[in-house]
Amino acid sequence: MFFEIDPSNGVPVYEQVSRQIIFAVASGGLVVGEMIPSVREMARTLAINPNTVARAYRQLQGDSILEPVRGSGLAVAKGAPGKCKTARSRLIGQRIGSVICEARQSQLTDVEIRKMVDSTLNKSEQNNGKGGR
Amino acid sequence: MFFEIDPSNGVPVYEQVSRQIIFAVASGGLVVGEMIPSVREMARTLAINPNTVARAYRQLQGDSILEPVRGSGLAVAKGAPGKCKTARSRLIGQRIGSVICEARQSQLTDVEIRKMVDSTLNKSEQNNGKGGR
Amino acid sequence: MFFEIDPSNGVPVYEQVSRQIIFAVASGGLVVGEMIPSVREMARTLAINPNTVARAYRQLQGDSILEPVRGSGLAVAKGAPGKCKTARSRLIGQRIGSVICEARQSQLTDVEIRKMVDSTLNKSEQNNGKGGR
Amino acid sequence: MFFEIDPSNGVPVYEQVSRQIIFAVASGGLVVGEMIPSVREMARTLAINPNTVARAYRQLQGDSILEPVRGSGLAVAKGAPGKCKTARSRLIGQRIGSVICEARQSQLTDVEIRKMVDSTLNKSEQNNGKGGR
DNA sequence: GTGGTCTAGACCACG
DNA sequence: GTGGTCTAGACCACC
Numbered sequence: 001m002f003f004e005i006d007p008s009n010g011v012p013v014y015e016q017v018s019r020q021i022i023f024a025v026a027s028g029g030l031v032v033g034e035m036i037p038s039v040r041e042m043a044r045t046l047a048i049n050p051n052t053v054a055r056a057y058r059q060l061q062g063d064s065i066l067e068p069v070r071g072s073g074l075a076v077a078k079g080a081p082g083k084c085k086t087a088r089s090r091l092i093g094q095r096i097g098s099v100i101c102e103a104r105q106s107q108l109t110d111v112e113i114r115k116m117v118d119s120t121l122n123k124s125e126q127n128n129g130k131g132g133r
Numbered sequence: 134m135f136f137e138i139d140p141s142n143g144v145p146v147y148e149q150v151s152r153q154i155i156f157a158v159a160s161g162g163l164v165v166g167e168m169i170p171s172v173r174e175m176a177r178t179l180a181i182n183p184n185t186v187a188r189a190y191r192q193l194q195g196d197s198i199l200e201p202v203r204g205s206g207l208a209v210a211k212g213a214p215g216k217c218k219t220a221r222s223r224l225i226g227q228r229i230g231s232v233i234c235e236a237r238q239s240q241l242t243d244v245e246i247r248k249m250v251d252s253t254l255n256k257s258e259q260n261n262g263k264g265g266r
Numbered sequence: 267m268f269f270e271i272d273p274s275n276g277v278p279v280y281e282q283v284s285r286q287i288i289f290a291v292a293s294g295g296l297v298v299g300e301m302i303p304s305v306r307e308m309a310r311t312l313a314i315n316p317n318t319v320a321r322a323y324r325q326l327q328g329d330s331i332l333e334p335v336r337g338s339g340l341a342v343a344k345g346a347p348g349k350c351k352t353a354r355s356r357l358i359g360q361r362i363g364s365v366i367c368e369a370r371q372s373q374l375t376d377v378e379i380r381k382m383v384d385s386t387l388n389k390s391e392q393n394n395g396k397g398g399r
Numbered sequence: 400m401f402f403e404i405d406p407s408n409g410v411p412v413y414e415q416v417s418r419q420i421i422f423a424v425a426s427g428g429l430v431v432g433e434m435i436p437s438v439r440e441m442a443r444t445l446a447i448n449p450n451t452v453a454r455a456y457r458q459l460q461g462d463s464i465l466e467p468v469r470g471s472g473l474a475v476a477k478g479a480p481g482k483c484k485t486a487r488s489r490l491i492g493q494r495i496g497s498v499i500c501e502a503r504q505s506q507l508t509d510v511e512i513r514k515m516v517d518s519t520l521n522k523s524e525q526n527n528g529k530g531g532r
Numbered sequence: 533g534t535g536g537t538c539t540a541g542a543c544c545a546c547g
Numbered sequence: 548g549t550g551g552t553c554t555a556g557a558c559c560a561c562c
Contacts, residue, residue, distance in 0.1 A: 269504065285501075289505035292505065295506070354505050357505075358505060358515065359519070361498045361501065362498055362515055362516055362519050366516070366519050366520060369491050371419065371422060372422035372425065372487050372490075372491060373422060373426035373428070383513070386495050387512070387513065
């Protein structure tokens with residue numbers, strides 16, 4: 001916790017919000033029972049419309065990742081971490097699969113694909129081992 | 134020549150069409166001066182709306198990858214292969230970059246990311262060395 | 267005296283409180299002039315927010331079902347039993363009407379509706395003849 | 400098909416919309432593959448805001464009761480009738496259960512409850528046997 | 533034409 | 548203060 005939004009990303013803003021909450025829960029950045037920022041606060045922080053945040057939160061409630069706490073907001077639901085880890089693998093895995101599929105359609109060989117991946121990974125060195133960002 | 138379309142792909146159909154033409158030119162599947170199928174024929178082949186094909190062709194003309202040949206249709210333009218190779222690298226590279234970016238945002242380490250890529254590459258062994266698909 | 271609250275019921279908590287007081291008065295469980303528990307005590311008993319209890323009491327005062335007794339709290343008002351019996355019929359009757367209306371909209375026949383009602387009535391046998399709950 | 404909306408119903412408008420579509424599918428009024436009215440048309444018909452209709456439709460898509468048909472709208476999805484019949488029983492059954500529960504809490508006997516149900520059923524005679532509405 | 537996203541702002545219910 | 552609903556209107560992508 002915390003992340004940023006790219007409105008010109010193709011990916012809908014409300015989806016970026018819900019994904020990043022999923023990721024935060026999956027990685028333990030948000031723990032079960034913890035309250036998440038209110039709709040209005042999150043909207044202020046991300047400089048987006050409260051309705052957009054509300055939509056993301058509503059979707060996460062539908063997936064039982066968030067649950068309402070009467071009168072005080074939304075909290076991470078009980079089974080959420082498991083669901084979020086699964087969802088994370090699915091989301092990332094799907095995107096990897098689809099990129100590779102397209103790369104192959106373009107007649108790139110697996111060797112070339114791997115090379116592009118490696119160079120991208122190296123270019124912007126990872127920083128998530130010991131506290132980056 | 135030729136490829137298939139997945140209408141429930143997220144990627145717009147017209148873009149799938151134009152991308153795959155770009156890829157075909159980049160890999161030499163379509164050579165300079167070669168005529169491409171008419172809008173109607175392509176639409177019939179791919180079982181999609183002719184307007185959608187027309188839109189892809191229009192876009193490719195705008196990028197000077199296709200050029201009109203009076204009275205007979207559209208052909209691969211002169212400088213196309215170079216442009217298409219560049220475009221291919223850019224398109225694939227961008228998507229790889231964006232997937233890796235998101236994977237990192239989700240707190241996956243580079244090691245885990247590489248593992249997911251490898252497993253995807255191995256899962257559906259490559260078949261583009263000797264003419265598959 | 268007294269009942270329980272289901273906070274995840276759809277029905278607002280304060281309304282559950284006021285309804286059940288109305289029902290208690292209607293059925294003679296609370297008699298005219300009898301003091302009802304203080305806001306704080308009631309809140310503690312039901313494990314809900316005192317504001318919520320206060321709101322229910324306020325509403326009941328507005329309907330002249332409760333009346334303030336200087337220096338000691340709220341008591342069941344003089345004309346309350348009659349009003350409460352009427353209110354009970356109205357409240358329950360309205361809900362029955364609305365359920366039946368919706369059931370019919372859903373194309374269930376009256377026969378089917380009656381069957382569902384009967385089965386529900388039988389499933390959890392009544393226990394209010396001789397003092398249950 | 401077709402129904403009406405009561406905006407001062409307590410039940411959210413978007414929920415009334417989605418419910419009635421569920422009921423229509425459950426009762427065979429809408430069959431698998433059939434297109435449903437467009438968001439804009441439905442909004443015009445019901446005199447409500449298109450966003451409200453869209454929300455109902457979105458929810459139904461999430462439940463795989465509707466599916467998008469590219470460029471032409473939304474259609475009843477494949478497994479929808481089964482899901483809708485189940486959902487209908489659940490929705491109506493729950494409401495019946497909750498009304499009876501409350502009626503009992505109010506100290507009404509089962510006999511009295513049944514009497515109220517019967518009188519309501521008789522009051523506005525059923526008309527869904529042979530083509531009413 | 534279709535659905536989808538986003539913004540803005542009002543109003544309500546609940547605690 | 549919280550979330551939820553609804554309206555209004557703009558803009559976009561797709562067919």
